[in-house]
Amino acid sequence: MTQSIKEMGSYLPFLSFDQIRRALEKLQKAEVIYRAANGFDRRHTYCLAESPHGSGTNATTTWQESHNDVAALPQVHIETNTTKRTESSAREWDRPKEEEEVVEYLREIGGGDLAPTLGPAFFNYYQANDWMVNGTPIARWKFKAKQWLTNERNKRSNARRKGFNPDGFTPDGLKDFITNG
Numbered sequence: 001m002t003q004s005i006k007e008m009g010s011y012l013p014f015l016s017f018d019q020i021r022r023a024l025e026k027l028q029k030a031e032v033i034y035r036a037a038n039g040f041d042r043r044h045t046y047c048l049a050e051s052p053h054g055s056g057t058n059a060t061t062t063w064q065e066s067h068n069d070v071a072a073l074p075q076v077h078i079e080t081n082t083t084k085r086t087e088s089s090a091r092e093w094d095r096p097k098e099e100e101e102v103v104e105y106l107r108e109i110g111g112g113d114l115a116p117t118l119g120p121a122f123f124n125y126y127q128a129n130d131w132m133v134n135g136t137p138i139a140r141w142k143f144k145a146k147q148w149l150t151n152e153r154n155k156r157s158n159a160r161r162k163g164f165n166p167d168g169f170t171p172d173g174l175k176d177f178i179t180n181g
Contacts, residue, residue, distance in 0.1 A: 095131050095141055099123040102145055111149045122148050 005020050012020060024046065027033045034049045096102045103119030111118065122145055131138045138144055 095138075096123060102141075105142060105145055106149055109146060109149065111153075114149060114152055118148060118152055119145075 005017055005024070008020050009015065009017060015023070024033070024035075028035060031049050033046050036045045036047065096105075099120045102123045103115045106112075106115035106119050126138065126141070126144070131141070133144075
C-alpha cells in the first residue's frame with residue numbers, strides 16, 4: 001500500500017493521525033510490515049514482511065502459529081506496481097509511419113477541413129515525444145488523433161462565438177465586422 005498517513009486516515013476515520021503512525025511503527029518493530037521509499041514522492045510503500053527464516057511465509061503466519069487460538073489468515077503478498085508501461089507491454093503498439101497516414105485517418109473520420117494542418121502537427125508533436133504521454137507509450141494513436149480533432153474543432157467553435165474569426169479574415173470581412181459589430 002502506498003499512502004500517506006493522512007490518506008490512511010480517510011479509510012480509518014475513527015483513528016487519529018498519531019494513532020495510525022504509532023500502529024505502523026509497532027507493526028514495523030514486530031517485523032510484520034516494512035516500509036520502503038516510493039521513489040516518486042514523499043509517501044512510503046508499506047508491505048507485509050517476509051519471515052526472518054526466509055521460508056517464504058509471512059510474519060503474520062509465524063505469529064499465528066505461536067497463538068493456536070487464532071484462525072489462520074490467508075497469506076498475502078503485496079507489491080506496488082510503479083513501473084510505466086513499456087513498448088513490450090503495450091496492448092496494441094501501432095504508430096503511424098508518416099504524416100500522410102495521420103492526414104488520411106483524419107479525413108476518414110470527417111476532419112477533411114483540418115486534416116492538412118492538424119495531421120502533420122499531431123505526427124510531429126508525438127514523434128518528437130517518442131510517442132509517449134507522461135512517460136507512458138501511446139498504445140492507440142488513432143484515439144489520440146480523434147481527441148486532437150475534437151479539441152481543435154471546439155477551439156475554433158469557441159473562437160467563432162467570440163465574434164471575430166481570424167481564420168476567415170479579409171479586408172471586407174473586417175469592414176463588415178466593424179460596421180455591424
